[in-house]
Amino acid sequence: MEDERSFPDLATPIDQCRYAVIDTELTGLDFKKDSIVSIGAVAMTGGRIRLGETFYEMVSPRTAFRAETVVVHGIMPSDVTDKPAAGAVIDELLKFCAGTVVVGHFLSLDLHFLNKELKAVSGRPFPNFVADTWRIHSWIQNQTDAACRDFGESGDRDLFALAKKYRVPIAQAHDALGDAFITAQLFQRFLAILPGLGVRTIKELLKIGKP
């Protein structure tokens, strides 16, 4: 259990820290009724995305599939009948994330469902430092664009709209790993911008990226 808690030093420069960029696909967005269908994660060291170091698991959800989300994530009940329950793969995910800052888009959503699974297994919530790319994006907008500040949170919220805005190529299938990869590339662009705005250490990143 020790490795899960090996946090990066808060003074680590953001271009040297290790990150795990994650995304989950869900049966739906209802906090009570829905659960995880698949988990994807991509490893990064500073701005380098480690293309061969990825995590992807489909799980057998604890709740029923729903038609409208099946269309989105493309995973069908038959695909997961032989898959483990989320609780069984969550240990692997924690290992993958060990020592990293975990990054995701609207991460609080993913965290809610991950924590639900985690608590069922170990009684403890997700241990890592976390940062949300949507929060980071909003913060950057506020620093750089006066119009945005005046009109509050407007503009593009969803991952694909942001990816387009930052010219991140969207070529992969829409699954948890593909989305994690897009999120990683988005984060990669933020990492290039942030030092110029005074964000240089993990401590500063966590502050602006708090989900």
Added chain:
Amino acid sequence: MRTLHCFTFRWYDICSYNLGLIIGVLSFIMTITEDVVKFLETVPPFQFLEAVELKAVSDDLTMEFYPKDTVILQQDGLASDALRIIKKGGVKVSMRTENGEEVTIDHRGEGETFGLISLMGRDKQKTTVIAMEDSICYLLSREKILKLIETKPVVSEYFLQSHFTKYVDKVYREMHNKSLFYGSSDHLLFTTPVGDIATKAVVAVRDDATIKEAALQMSRHRISSVIIVDARQLPVGVVTDRDLREKVVSRARSVDDPVRDIMSLPLVRVDAKDYCFEAVLTMIKHNIHHILVIQDGNLKGVLTNHDLMMLQGTSPLSFAKDLESQESVDGLAPVSVKINRVVGLLLKEGARASNITRIIAELNDRLVRKVLEIAEKQFGRPPVAYCWLSFGSEGRKEQTFKTDQDNAIVYADPATPEQEEAAKQYFAAFALFVRDGLVKCGFPLCPADYMASNPKWRQPLSVWKKLFSTWIGHPTPEAILRSLIFFDFRHLHGDEALAVDLRSHLMKNLKGQNLFLALMAGATARNRPPLGFFKTFLVEKDGEHKNELNLKLRGIGPLVDIVRLLSLESGVAETSTLERIEAMRGKNASIDSMGDELVQAFEFISLLRIHHQVEQIEQGQAPDNFINPSRLSNLEKSTLKESFQVISTLQDGIIDHYGPGMVGSG
């Protein structure tokens, strides 16, 4: 809820046959590298790898993003830790020379790589690499690329061809003080067996000898290394100058110690039958300057850095020597054919356009001079001193493939009518012989007959002076056209004083000739670069070259015209475009503000044109100046647009300066 469920079921039923199946299969190999594999399948040398290997390479990659203007690698900074493959965007590779000059070496675009050389040498970074636009690179770590080079011949061959010749070329340049001919024979690295150039007489010292004995042997034989052998005379190590410096002198070690204590291990060898590039690779990999050459298991000799440099140095000179040793035009003709081949070779080695044309100009000059010498032998001493002039692209030293002859003779003013008659007869026969000789050597006739064989263009100095004065004083359209061609004249052979005299006459006469200069400005500003209002390329609408644009007529031509006009205005005597620009620095405001951009534009368009022509020649077509801009990479497109923009801006300045009315009437 019930209906929804029902829908789900139906939907699933329909799709389970195909989609479900596909997704099911995909889930076993779910990765993010499929796109990477697809990309690498189009990138040499990775495209030559098997699917499994390609997948393995992809899994080893990392990916970085660089906003525009990011300094990715910094000269003298840490050596690169990875080979970078450009996935998107483009970079500029540049180098700061010893005198602080920033030289752009290359632009690389999508599918090209950089960082290999510092990776191999583990030295400090030798170049600066900057992202010219937002760029994405895949990074292959030092360990992985070294392993690929070692285990996959296709990879090592590719990188050797495209990078190592440049590396060796650089080393060679340092040693040989920028000799004009460097690099033109790097292909010898790929065709010469090590055994052919290795030092034959090996000086060996027993391993129990003292350091002092070894050093004495080295200085006695004036060699930089000595082989250490054991009691059976088998090589066990090598001691080099470097060992003496680093392990003896700097550490105050006793010179009576056995030499085996300071010898370098392990002993790196190549086979005598191996090509030199393999030796270079090995030397770079082990960071050594000496390598043992083994033949049939025995020590055959030592190959040094120096030997490799000599290999490169001798052959281009021998090419020039080959020209020199010919006694007849018939003997020259076959040698002259080789000059075309040099262009392709230089291109492959990444030479800059200006370097290519300089080398070609030098070789062509030698060829023409040789024909003139042969003519002089044939016709005997000329009755008066003469000077052979070349014009046009030859005059500007901007030729690549042999272009039309543009030449003339100026001879000293005859003292008597008899001498005048003798000169007329002599040079008539002489010029005809040279013209035909040059045709045999591959220089086509000038369709406009701007050749010394035309009596108009072989005249005494005073007649030439009068001719130039007339053109300047009465600038008819024909006079302007001729000025554009003849004012780029350059002495090529004979009495240079005549050319100098004519040049100073020209400069003197141009002073204050605003009407002439304005008309020349009109001619200069007439051919606008093919850029549309929205910075799109304007291509031919129909005909043989539909959708193409003429790089010479719309790019190089206007640029050369601008620089000629400015240099005539500023009284600069040089004739080559780049030399003119350099000479005008500090004298001409336009050049001071845009000189660098102009040089880059000229280099870039010229290089594009040479590449295009080499490609045509390799495909057995006659070289022309038409390229299809849609076939260019994004980086090339944007650089070409910027180049055209530079020309356009300068033309606007010229129109402003001389007044639109004046220029318009030209």
